[in-house]
Amino acid sequence: xxxxxxxxxxxxxxxxxxxxxxxxxxxxxxxxxxxxxxxxxxxxxxxxxxxxxxxxxxxxxxxxxxxxxxxxxxxxxxxx
Amino acid sequence: xxxxxxxxxxxxxxxxxxxxxxxxxxxxxxxxxxxxxxxxxxxxxxxxxxxxxxxxxxxxxxxxxxxxxxxxxxxxxxxxxxxxxxxxxxxxxxxxxxxxxxxxxxxxxxxxxxxxxxxxxxxxxxxxxxxxxxxxxxxxxxxxxxxxxxxxxxxxxxxxxxxxxxx
Numbered sequence: 001x002x003x004x005x006x007x008x009x010x011x012x013x014x015x016x017x018x019x020x021x022x023x024x025x026x027x028x029x030x031x032x033x034x035x036x037x038x039x040x041x042x043x044x045x046x047x048x049x050x051x052x053x054x055x056x057x058x059x060x061x062x063x064x065x066x067x068x069x070x071x072x073x074x075x076x077x078x079x080x
Numbered sequence: 081x082x083x084x085x086x087x088x089x090x091x092x093x094x095x096x097x098x099x100x101x102x103x104x105x106x107x108x109x110x111x112x113x114x115x116x117x118x119x120x121x122x123x124x125x126x127x128x129x130x131x132x133x134x135x136x137x138x139x140x141x142x143x144x145x146x147x148x149x150x151x152x153x154x155x156x157x158x159x160x161x162x163x164x165x166x167x168x169x170x171x172x173x174x175x176x177x178x179x180x181x182x183x184x185x186x187x188x189x190x191x192x193x194x195x196x197x198x199x200x201x202x203x204x205x206x207x208x209x210x211x212x213x214x215x216x217x218x219x220x221x222x223x224x225x226x227x228x229x230x231x232x233x234x235x236x237x238x239x240x241x242x243x244x245x246x247x
Contacts, residue, residue: 013202051125052127054117055129055132058131058132058133059132062132063135063139066230067229067230070233
């Protein structure tokens with residue numbers, strides 16, 4: 001575990017999380033959630049648990065984002 | 081879904097060659113990695129992750145080539161078959177333990193399957209049965225469940241596009 005990389009990744013996590021809950025575009029929020037999962041996978045990876053990392057990358061950044069985008073196509077894109 | 085009639089025409093007519101070729105090239109490797117995660121290692125773990133990676137590969141195919149061609153590749157019947165076959169495989173491996181040992185061991189107590197235990201030993205039988213029956217069962221069920229979820233969300237979209245184009 002390398003401390004500077006860890007701090008940079010956690011800083012990005014906080015920024016992405018705040019952006020994901022404040023943005024008005026739901027599609028952008030979903031993409032930001034996928035980016036959150038990707039950074040989180042990097043955090044798991046540099047903690048040394050590679051299986052959790054690729055599970056997070058496959059489910060959080062891959063399938064979950066695809067399902068959310070497909071769900072947005074059934075509703076409106078902009079938050080009222 | 082803004083734009084009315086122009087977007088479906090464009091989407092149907094001009095498919096992106098680069099995206100199609102790249103996804104067609106990368107799909108076998110995604111599926112191979114999914115199977116590796118599922119049965120590549122001896123011991124528990126990996127069924128859900130491997131199934132999710134397989135589902136992600138098929139979802140990539142459905143997204144790139146459209147829900148109609150995806151349905152031709154993975155019909156509803158095949159999807160339902162995989163969904164229940166995985167469950168049968170998982171439950172059957174547990175039930176075989178009781179059947180082979182005449183009720184001496186409990187459900188999912190893998191060394192109870194004595195033909196495999198005689199062949200490769202207690203630890204070997206546990207590893208083999210978990211790898212090839214339990215993990216594959218979990219993985220197939222998870223894969224089919226994710227694919228059917230994605231179809232439920234993506235398929236109606238295509239039907240509505242057809243309605244829009246007729247109007």
